[in-house]
Amino acid sequence: MPHETALIGTIAAGLGLAFVFGLLASRLRLPPILGYLLAGVAVGPFTPGFVADSGLAAQLAELGVILLMFGVGLHFSIADLLAVRRIAVPGAVAQIAVATGLGAAVSHLWGWSWGTGLVFGLALSVASTVVLLKALEARGILDSSDGRIAVGWLVVEDLVTVLALVLLPALAPMLGGTAGGGAATGGLAATLGITLLKVSAFVAVMLVVGRRAIPWLLGRVVSTGSRELFTLAVLAVALGIAVGAATLFGVSFALGAFFAGVIVSESDFSHEAATNALPLQDAFAVLFFVSVGMLFDPAILVQRPLEVLAVVGIVTIGKSLASLAIVLGFRYPLHTALTISASLAQIGEFSFILIALGVSLGLVPPEAQGLVVAGALLSITLNPFVFGAVGPIDRWLRARPRLAAAFERPAGEITELPTSVDEDALADHVVLVGYGRVGAPVAKELARHAIPYVVVEQSRERAEDLREAGLPVIYGDATRPEVLADAHLERARLVVVAAPDAFQTRAILALARRLNPGVDVVVRTHSDEEREFLETHGAGRALVGERELAVSLTRYALRRFAVAHDMSEVAERALAGS
Numbered sequence: 001m002p003h004e005t006a007l008i009g010t011i012a013a014g015l016g017l018a019f020v021f022g023l024l025a026s027r028l029r030l031p032p033i034l035g036y037l038l039a040g041v042a043v044g045p046f047t048p049g050f051v052a053d054s055g056l057a058a059q060l061a062e063l064g065v066i067l068l069m070f071g072v073g074l075h076f077s078i079a080d081l082l083a084v085r086r087i088a089v090p091g092a093v094a095q096i097a098v099a100t101g102l103g104a105a106v107s108h109l110w111g112w113s114w115g116t117g118l119v120f121g122l123a124l125s126v127a128s129t130v131v132l133l134k135a136l137e138a139r140g141i142l143d144s145s146d147g148r149i150a151v152g153w154l155v156v157e158d159l160v161t162v163l164a165l166v167l168l169p170a171l172a173p174m175l176g177g178t179a180g181g182g183a184a185t186g187g188l189a190a191t192l193g194i195t196l197l198k199v200s201a202f203v204a205v206m207l208v209v210g211r212r213a214i215p216w217l218l219g220r221v222v223s224t225g226s227r228e229l230f231t232l233a234v235l236a237v238a239l240g241i242a243v244g245a246a247t248l249f250g251v252s253f254a255l256g257a258f259f260a261g262v263i264v265s266e267s268d269f270s271h272e273a274a275t276n277a278l279p280l281q282d283a284f285a286v287l288f289f290v291s292v293g294m295l296f297d298p299a300i301l302v303q304r305p306l307e308v309l310a311v312v313g314i315v316t317i318g319k320s321l322a323s324l325a326i327v328l329g330f331r332y333p334l335h336t337a338l339t340i341s342a343s344l345a346q347i348g349e350f351s352f353i354l355i356a357l358g359v360s361l362g363l364v365p366p367e368a369q370g371l372v373v374a375g376a377l378l379s380i381t382l383n384p385f386v387f388g389a390v391g392p393i394d395r396w397l398r399a400r401p402r403l404a405a406a407f408e409r410p411a412g413e414i415t416e417l418p419t420s421v422d423e424d425a426l427a428d429h430v431v432l433v434g435y436g437r438v439g440a441p442v443a444k445e446l447a448r449h450a451i452p453y454v455v456v457e458q459s460r461e462r463a464e465d466l467r468e469a470g471l472p473v474i475y476g477d478a479t480r481p482e483v484l485a486d487a488h489l490e491r492a493r494l495v496v497v498a499a500p501d502a503f504q505t506r507a508i509l510a511l512a513r514r515l516n517p518g519v520d521v522v523v524r525t526h527s528d529e530e531r532e533f534l535e536t537h538g539a540g541r542a543l544v545g546e547r548e549l550a551v552s553l554t555r556y557a558l559r560r561f562a563v564a565h566d567m568s569e570v571a572e573r574a575l576a577g578s
Contacts, residue, residue: 010052010060013043014290015283022286031131033348034380036286037373040293047298057291063239064288066257067281068349070238072129072158073261074274081152086461088152091326095153095344096160098322099125102314110307112365115175119358120368122164124314124375126157128348130285131380135343135387140526144501145458146339149332153323153340161350165252165357170195172361195250202249206259210241214260215267222269230269231276237264238277254353285349292352296373304371311375316345316382331409332460333477334397338390345386346379347372391503398480414463414475416486417454421472427491429453430557432498433478433508435462435471438524439498441550442557443471449563454487458499479507481515489515494560496553497523502530506537513538522556 021035021042043052081088103121104114112120132154141147214237221233238260245256264273301308320341327337355372358364397404417423429452432439439455446453455473457463463475476483478499489495495512497505505523512521520540525531527544534542543552 006053007056009050010043010056011287013050013052014039014057014060014287017042018286018290029384031134031380031383033128033130033134033289034377036289037293037296037377037380040290041296041298042293043290044294044296046296052290052294054291054294057287057294060284060287061291062253064284064286064291065353066239066242066253067277067284068288069162069254069257070242070261070277071274071281071285073258073263074265074270074277081155083461084149084152084459087149087327087330087332088156091323091330091340092153092156092160094326095319095323096122096125096157099314099319102318106310106314107368113176116364116368118175119168119354119363120372121314123351123355123358123368123372124311124347125319126161126350126354127154127319127344127346128350128376128380129154129158131346131348131383132343135383139387140500140502141339144499144504145462146336146501148459149336150340150343153344158350161354162255162258164354165254166195166199168354168357168363169361172363175363198249199251199255202245202251202256203259206241206263210259210263211266214263215269218264218267218269218273222272227276230272231280234264234273234277235280288349288352292373292376295369296377297370300367300370300374304367307371308374308378311371312378312382315347315375315379316386320345320386328407328409330460331412333458333480334404334408335390335394335477335479336458337407338394342383342387342390346383347376348380351376414460414467414473415483417472417474418467418470420470421454423488426452426454426488428493429488429491431456431484431487431489431492431495431512433496434458434499435466435473436498436500438500438550438553439496442496442498442553445554446557449558449561451557451561451563454492456483456487477504479504479511481511484508484511484515489519492516492519494557495519495521496557497521498550498553500524500526502526505534509534509537509539520560522553524553 017039018036021038022032023035025035025038026032041047043050045051045054100118100121103124104117107117107120108114132150136147136150217237218230218233221230238257241260242253242256245251245259246253264270267273323344324337324341327340328334351372355364355369359366359369397407417426430446432443432446432453433456435443435455435457443453443455453472455466455471456478457466457473457475458477460475463473466473474483474486476486478484478497489512495508497508499505499508502525505525509521509523512519521538522541522543523534523539525534525542525544531542531544541552541556
């Protein structure tokens with residue numbers, strides 16, 4: 001009996017080769033996404049051998065986009081974004097503007113129109129969330145101050161991308177393309193007005209109806225006790241809202257899926273939804289990258305080498321320098337600026353979505369898609385090396401204080417202890433590095449027992465909030481000698497490192513030992529191997545965990561000061577976050 005095998009062949013070849021190339025990339029310490037793109041090149045029409053069905057691949061890619069955007073919405077946290085809003089929002093908007101301008105200017109030299117250049121530059125301005133998260137996780141800095149800023153920055157970029165996906169069809173005629181499906185013909189103002197009205201209506205329906213109906217539905221499904229039904233419900237919500245948004249309101253699949261994820265994220269079932277939907281989301285995300293790779297013609301590397309180099313230069317150098325200048329302009333530490341600039345030195349999934357929309361609307365020529373894919377392949381390949389250069393560059397600049405001072409602007413009075421603190425009387429105290437989920441309970445318990453302490457916090461927003469609350473806090477990077485000197489480390493009895501950055505912890509430990517050989521140091525870490533390393537290199541104790549870690553850190557500090565205490569009460573308060 002004959003069978004139609006195009007769909008099966010496309011999925012089998014795409015996933016099989018994606019696994020092989022992804023595994024190879026991982027073994028080479030490169031992002032697996034690079035392997036997925038190369039798998040698409042291998043099954044694409046521009047290379048010999050098996051050629052997958054491009055039409056089916058495009059539809060699978062659309063499913064991948066829906067699930068990707070649903071995942072972005074599912075992990076979108078307004079609280080996390082607000083915590084770094086002072087740098088993430090203006091920084092991301094300014095960096096997008098600079099990168100878009102560079103892309104438009106360079107493409108204009110190629111003979112493209114300014115409208116085409118703007119769309120092309122916008123596609124180059126958006127970094128890959130997938131690549132960024134994997135890079136931060138690999139370096140153990142996802143939960144650090146720098147990691148939170150980088151993720152918040154990317155969230156703002158994602159939101160700008162969503163807005164662009166909504167407005168581009170309406171703006172297409174003005175930029176030299178064709179009007180999107182369903183666009184009004186009564187002029188640009190009317191088209192934009194109708195588009196924004198439809199989007200507003202969709203958002204209103206989601207906020208008023210969706211916020212009640214979706215959690216109610218998921219709750220009823222959970223009560224059945226069937227895991228497969230819950231998974232099916234989550235996927236039905238994601239796909240159903242995406243298709244309904246496009247059919248009823250004329251907005252993109254991506255926007256509908258994003259808002260579906262946001263609504264689910266606010267329910268009590270967000271964790272279960274993320275866990276259950278993740279396998280299918282990952283599979284279709286891989287097929288999305290494979291389908292993008294199918295659009296790449298390797299001949300472009302030979303036919304347009306200068307254009308490819310220009311794209312890679314904008315992504316890896318132009319964006320990095322722009323973000324470096326922006327972060328330093330906001331008076332953040334040099335290490336933070338270097339980390340953010342390395343984080344943004346690549347492009348990925350949203351760039352592909354934007355440029356594909358631009359091609360479909362006639363805003364950019366087909367070769368622009370090839371240039372964007374080439375830029376993604378090369379920038380993702382180079383990104384681990386860019387990240388690896390952050391530490392050496394930072395140390396090289398630190399070894400030249402005058403040069404480092406030329407980059408870093410003084411952050412003002414928050415780099416010094418508050419005037420309410422009697423610095424002359426500050427001795428035999430605790431230097432607490434980090435005031436997050438672990439550091440905060442430790443500080444509160446120290447205060448309860450009248451043990452003097454100084455907080456060193458690298459998050460500027462948190463440092464400013466703590467100062468307003470009257471806490472003895474210094475804003476700065478604890479790996480710098482002058483910052484620990486301002487905390488009077490030379491007179492301290494104990495250093496408690498509650499920051500999650502493993503590389504920073506090692507540097508702080510070595511610096512503390514050098515500035516005060518007699519000081520005791522207790523640190524947090526995330527693995528037994530790191531614990532052994534830290535304890536053999538001078539840490540009095542290295543502890544693993546978070547809330548449980550806060551209890552142990554507190555116990556250690558109280559014992560060090562010979563303070564009588566009821567550890568069960570300390571544990572109860574610390575674990576409750578009081």
